[in-house]
Amino acid sequence: MHDVTLATEFLHTVPPFNSLATNDLEKLSRRLEAAYYPQDQEIFRSGSSPGLAVIRKGAVRLVDPDHKFLDKRSEGELFGHGIYFHGELKEYIAEAEEDCLLWHLKPDDFTELREQHPLLEEYFSSHLATRLRAAAHVRDSVTQVRDLLKREPVRTDGNTSIVDAARLMSEHNVSSVLVMRDGVLGGIVTDKDLRQRVIAAGVDPLQPICEVMTGSPMTLEADSDIDAALLLMMRENYHHLPVIEDGRPVGLVTAGDILRAQSEHPLRLVRDIHKRQSVDELVRLSRRLPSLFERMVTLGRDVQQIGRMVTHITDAFTIRLIQLAEARLGTPPMHYAWVVFGSQAREEQTARTDQDNGLVLERKADEDEVEYFSHLSEFVCDGLDKLGYVYCPGNIMAMNPKWRVSLPKWKRHFDGWIDEPEPKSVMHSSIFFDMRCVHGRRGLVEELLKHATKRAKTNRIFRRFMAANVLAHRPPIGFFRRFVQEDDGSQSEGLNLKHRGIVPIIDLVRIRALEAGVSHPNTFRRLEEVTARGIVNKGDARSLRDALVLISRIRLAHQAEQMSMGQDPTNFVPPDELSPLMRRNLKAAFMLVVEAQNALAHRYQVH
Amino acid sequence: MIAADLELTGLNAAADQIISVGWTLIDDGRVRLGTNRHVLVTASRTVGSSAAIHELMDNEVAGGVEPGEALSQLFEAAAGRVWVFHHAALDVAFLQRACREWAGMAPPFAVLDTMQIELGWRKRRDQPVKQGDLQLSKLRSDYHLPRYTAHNALVDALATAELLLAIAARLDRKKPLDIAPYLRYA
């Protein structure tokens, strides 16, 4: 037995070290030092440089300097290096959650290790951020100073008195004001200037402001790159810079704004959404979406979580637009619910998506009310379109009067689809049965769903039509289990992962859910419910779930890749671009779908 | 400190022999895995029935170094260090005899015995100690240390070293370990 075999054997199971060759592992092992920490003992505090620690036994709790919980790590996991918590690099303290035995690698040794192994360097560095930076040069959406602007700058005339300018600043709660001269930017005054140039210097506060301003300040063009902007500010030691577009000041950026933009978090975006006061401001925010999405995928979040987060953001935009519309149009004349359909309802949205929505009114609207809701829905749908949630090609939108009706009428719509499941009705049902209320009277939607689900549950003939429709989308597996590629209409060709992989699973699960009377729109949740109700066998449910996760993951990764190369994301993945292992897994996932479809065909006698 | 363990052909220090020696060093409360050593010793007598325990076969043992060579390596590593053993009496007795055979005299040993420390700790708390309670593997699991399935001088030395850290951590969480009260001299 070798002297460090015990250690190398264990490291073999620990990513990223499992990618190292055995003799490299042995070298690494010799540098390790074992230490024991009883429960609750602090292992290191923030600021100290701890090197890297491998948890050999036990568990470790990572908390922020205020002792707020950040994450927990257990046997075979690492800490000590820079860790992104929810996309943000944070300082943290490590404490023993249980008695634990750790293997420490000293800071110098850790640095050396990373230098010797680029693979490890990529793993431990914020390689994700590196990739994002590389990608940013291709796209212009997130990286422009323009995207950081929050509101119109506070401006004042050069002849305003210092005291009035200071009042203006406190009124708007800002730390700087732009001084205009003849319609162009003349200078800038900050809190610091007031302190140093007015009070400390004993200047009369009734003097015009232009006397104490920084004249002809350095400015940024709205379309300049944020990295360049940051460099400039650091070099010149400015904290505020006015932003100019077409010669006019359009806002101010601070170094903090830029730094924050680089470690964006979806939830922060949601918070920001609710602070915005106009559609244009929201549009600016929405430009951050693609990079955010890409970041989420590269961070390796699970598919369900990504779907939920992207949807969460869409919901936030939708709700904010509704609020803005209500603020403009006045109190709604009756209770209503803004409902969303399809992937947004299922909380399974991804990169690029169109809008599917509608209104459920409490009762039949009179002429004035029709007018109100028509304006409201147009405002919101137009807004969504501007934000990048393009109009629904099938016109399933609240701005279409057909999908802006009373609860009884909605019920009759569903009854009609269920009783006469023509191809169009079946298509509608597959969209509308995935329904969720994002704003307004939740009860209206709940009642509608309860009604429709019950009806679909008892009507097997309707479900048979749905089943027939599902079987129209077969996975791209041909005879002899080979992949079948198809065209997307443009130049590329590949496997249509959405239409032939994801959609069939979602459709299948929807039918099983209706069979069980489950009205929740989320596919994963539906699978859980149908299993709990004994409608679907546990193993079958797990298979479908796994297949969905796998196919979605491949699709997401592909889309993130396309976006990082500046292309529009598509659903077509050429199988040659996948590793052999991935191809095999994908094929297995497709076969699971085929099997489930065959079983469905058999159950509903559609062949 | 140096944590060490011996594999023996039997338990009789007068007649049985050392067949392997394993050790590792502890500095600043950390076991330095890079200092792990495992040395096989050529035995003049057959391994016999003890092979079942330590899995060392005669031919392997025969591939080892002379006892003198092993001891010189061990004492070089141990220079200026306190010894750590689990159940020190047996190991120390063997080492002393081996030294006498090799150099004609035995050095004094400053020893920490994890078994004795734990026993004393339990006695002071009036905890009953049953047979087997103080075995290395049992104590390790009491301190939530990983279970080592392999069994040789090095693994046991390492196991003892880790156990010492765990015991020390429990003895006093705040202050660095003061080993004086636990030191024994042989």
Add this chain to the structure above:
Amino acid sequence: MELQTLTYLVVGATFALYIGIAIWARAGTTGEFYVAGTGVHPVANGMATAADWMSAASFISMAGLIAFLGYDASVYLMGWTGGYVLLALLLAPYLRKFGKFTVPEFVGDRFYSKGARLVAVICLIVASITYVIGQMKGVGVAFGRFLEVPFEWGVMIGMAIVFVYAVLGGMKGITYTQIAQYCVLIFAYTVPAIFISLNLTGQALPQIGLGSTMEGSNVFLLDKLDQVVTDLGFAAYTAQKGGTLNIFLLTLSLMIGTAGLPHVIVRFFTVPKVSDARKSAGWALVFIAILYTTAPAVGAMARLNLIETIQTGEIGSPAGNLVYEERPQWFKNWETTGLLAFEDKNGDGRIQYYNDGNPEFAAKAEAWGWEGNEMVKVDRDIMVLANPEIASLPNWVIALVAAGGLAAALSTAAGLLLAISSAISHDLLKGMIAPSISEKKELMASRIAMAGAILVAGYLGMNPPGFAAQVVALAFGLAASSIFPVLMMGIFNKKMNREGAIAGMLAGLLSTLIYIFWFKGWFFVPGTEMAPNTADHWFMGISPEAFGAVGALLNFVVAWVVSKVTSAPPEHIQHLVEDIRVPRGAGAAVDH
């Protein structure tokens, strides 16, 4: 080209067509999400329904039955047509409102009972397997003839092909495949009929030919046929031979039995709208009628041709009968299948084909030196297939008929087997025995069920308790006695409860089954009959084929009595039944 090669080619080509359509229909389906697929036109759906409906019994056997039974056999036409209308108008719309497309599902829900569902499954399986027996017989005849192997071999080959066809399943149900099947089928049926009609009467339309005079004379075809058959001691073709009660009950059985046949019911729900369903049912009737109205002509002309082939000259004259050694090729071919057999009873080397069971005719026959009917076996199911050969039509026509017969038998058999396997694996296994079974096991069970059903049906197809059409009639009788009443009561009697339904179904099924076994042998095993299967032993002259109607009556009575002495169904079920019968939309017209 040789007939056999040609047959392979035509059969192969038609199958390639079905498969090709199936693949084509599957390939072009990646539409955009918001574009709905186009619906099936009622005419197309009607054609597909007709293909489903017309089984080997209709295609192969019915004309044969008519050829030998004459007018009496027309009850099959009336019964089946009537049954279709009954199903389309009386049952399908209500089942649709109930939202169920299989009988066990409907029964299980309407009678809030797994027990009722179980009994319904059993009834369905018994009726369906009986139906498949008829199809297997038909397939055996077709394969036996065209592969020139004994009939039993034909059945076995057929079993294998039906299994593969049904397991693949994919070719069924795709409407366009079925339309193709209908086209092949109807073409194969009518083309020979037109040729023969032209030969015999000079009329192109067989339906008109049947009522016309013979080519080159002013004797009507039917008169001529009547004369020929009576001259040979057979009953006149146009005479009514069975008792009126029997005929009435047989017609009724066939009619109401239709409702219990799973593969036909499903077809009603492939069209999403009730109005379209009605339209396509109407079209289906038209397409079915094309074959059904041709059948009597085919039967009559086939009979005439057969007799004229054997009776070459004047009846009674020594040289008036065909010399066995000079028999045509088709005669030899059918002999290899064992479905046609000759025995030279008087040793004159000529074939005498007459009714030796007719005592009035016996004296005449004896005088002519005839010592009994020498055509010891003439299987009626060969008539349609042999007809073009007898009439010396071109080889391609004959090959086409083979393709048509196979299409008819395979599509119906596959449909039934899928329904049987679904009933066993879905209703029985998943629904009652093992609810948490995995889908893989469920599919496996369905295949095993399918194989089992094919084995049973194949075995019985080799020892058939009658001709294809008659076996099918038994199936209708079983369905009529067990399933039809429970559907009717489920829809129209809100007080009918679970106990009544179960008792009724069991009474109907068992009484009919026992009556059939009594005269046809227990489980159709030859030699186990309790009484000879002839009119004078039948109860009130009712044949086993016709007993289904009586079983249905028993079913109604037992169900009604039992439901009176047990508790009424729960409130919500009664409301449900009321709802079903109220026209849709009546209650919803309140809100704009």
